[in-house]
Amino acid sequence: MTEPITYTVTFEEGGWTARDHSKRVRGVAVASNLTQLERELEEAHEWAWPENPPPVNFVLDLPGELTAKVxxxxxxxxxxxxxxxxxxxxxxxxxxxxxxxxxxxxxxxxxxxxxxxxxxxxxxxxxxxxxxx
Structure with a gap:
């Protein structure tokens, strides 16, 4: 199985933004909700790696103490x-x-x-x- 690609996801300017800091994927993905963001990234992975697309993994970067509370x-x-x-x-x-x-x-x-x-x-x-x- 292919190693997952981990995206750091933040809420910026009214939308969710995903960045891959490993640099396996260039650019950012933006969507209005997390489900849509995940779906779009999975589709992009299937297009980029048709034989064995890597799974999508999210690390949410939430504001303040919300991460600890969650x-x-x-x-x-x-x-x-x-x-x-x-x-x-x-x-x-x-x-x-x-x-x-x-x-x-x-x-x-x-x-x-x-x-x-x-x-x-x-x-x-x-x-x-x-x-x-």
């Missing part, structure tokens, strides 16, 4: 996703143990979940257990 939020979002996945696994296991002893309505009452959610978690655990076997 990165902090992304880190928090990743942690939340990890916690959500772990919570789901634990929920499936707990519900499986509870429903092995008591009814789904009782398991719902114990966990504070709806009966429907308890049923979903139970089925999810069972299907994963069958797949692992």
């Amino acid at each position: 990165e902090a939020w992304r880190d928090e979002r990743r942690l939340a996703e990890l916690h959500a996945a772990r919570s789901l696994r634990m929920g499936e296991e707990v519900v499986a143990e509870l429903t092995a002893r008591w009814s789904e309505p009782d398991a719902a009452r114990i966990t504070g979940l709806s009966k429907q959610r308890v049923h979903q978690l139970k089925k999810s655990y069972q299907s994963k257990s069958k797949a692992d076997a």
Whole structure:
């Protein structure tokens, strides 16, 4: 795979501007939004390197402390996703143990979940257990 070309992207004079500091691409690309900018650069790469176009990579140069805030939020979002996945696994296991002893309505009452959610978690655990076997 071809090494990606990394563009530094800034918002200048009402539009997004991309510059390649590696000098593999000369000039700049300008667009009104980031999606359009990425699309235009990908098309330019396909035209310039028809056999194996390099991927487009953006480094956003945002004003002031926005970069740090965006990165902090992304880190928090990743942690939340990890916690959500772990919570789901634990929920499936707990519900499986509870429903092995008591009814789904009782398991719902114990966990504070709806009966429907308890049923979903139970089925999810069972299907994963069958797949692992």
